Amino acid sequence: EVQLVESGGGLVQPGRSLRLSCAASGFTFDDYAMHWVRQAPGKGLEWVSGINWSSGSIAYADSVKGRFTISRDNGKNSLYLQMNSLSAEDTALYHCAKDLHATSWSRGSPFDYWGQGTLVTVSS
Amino acid sequence: EIVLTQSPGTLSLSPGERATLSCRASQSVRSGYLAWYQQKPGQAPRLLIYGASTRATGIPDRFSGGGSGTDFTLTIRRLEPEDFAVYYCQQYGSSPKTFGQGTKVEIK
Numbered sequence: 001e002v003q004l005v006e007s008g009g010g011l012v013q014p015g016r017s018l019r020l021s022c023a024a025s026g027f028t029f030d031d032y033a034m035h036w037v038r039q040a041p042g043k044g045l046e047w048v049s050g051i052n053w054s055s056g057s058i059a060y061a062d063s064v065k066g067r068f069t070i071s072r073d074n075g076k077n078s079l080y081l082q083m084n085s086l087s088a089e090d091t092a093l094y095h096c097a098k099d100l101h102a103t104s105w106s107r108g109s110p111f112d113y114w115g116q117g118t119l120v121t122v123s124s
Numbered sequence: 125e126i127v128l129t130q131s132p133g134t135l136s137l138s139p140g141e142r143a144t145l146s147c148r149a150s151q152s153v154r155s156g157y158l159a160w161y162q163q164k165p166g167q168a169p170r171l172l173i174y175g176a177s178t179r180a181t182g183i184p185d186r187f188s189g190g191g192s193g194t195d196f197t198l199t200i201r202r203l204e205p206e207d208f209a210v211y212y213c214q215q216y217g218s219s220p221k222t223f224g225q226g227t228k229v230e231i232k
Binding site for chain 1: 125154155157159161163167168169170171174180181212214216217218219220221222223224225226
């Protein structure tokens with residue numbers, strides 16, 4: 001059974017940093033691109049960042065470019081999101097999500113499994 | 125960036141009725157790389173349709189997707205009580221992989 005479990009969220013002051021983690025199991029982690037998608041309270045979904053299986057291809061939404069860094073450790077079946085210079089606009093539930101298609105970075109793939117998310121609240 | 129606009133914002137229907145949801149893209153979606161997701165309160169999104177018209181594993185055949193280019197639809201043939209939820213479209217053919225703002229299907 002595929003499982004994605006996020007952790008690392010919490011209350012943080014504006015301008016500070018936070019590192020999110022996503023522990024994956026139930027599939028061959030290093031075959032798939034992975035993503036972070038966030039959802040502000042009561043709002044819609046916003047894709048944040050994605051990384052291919054080898055970490056050779058990475059992309060960010062403009063809203064986080066230069067502040068957030070995505071990474072993965074295939075030996076630990078884990079995905080990470082380092083978030084710096086946080087602001088109130090970053091307050092959201094952060095989900096990690098898995099590509100449906102293996103090794104599909106250039107071909108494009110929807111997301112077939114999602115974690116329940118970890119809540120990040122940026123407030124003084 | 126491809127902007128996806130979903131309509132209507134809210135759809136009020138009764139169980140057994142047919143639901144038709146629209147997703148319009150600001151530019152053509154490459155290779156029909158358009159997906160639909162269902163989200164219920166307190167739950168993660170669930171993939172329903174990808175490639176504009178292919179049902180994901182385990183999705184009932186009352187759900188169908190169609191369209192190409194810039195105009196896509198999700199149809200729910202006969203609404204079951206568990207179908208009342210928020211539905212999002214997503215294009216995944218180009219970066220950033222944008223989502224629409226969602227359509228809420230509520231019980232009338």
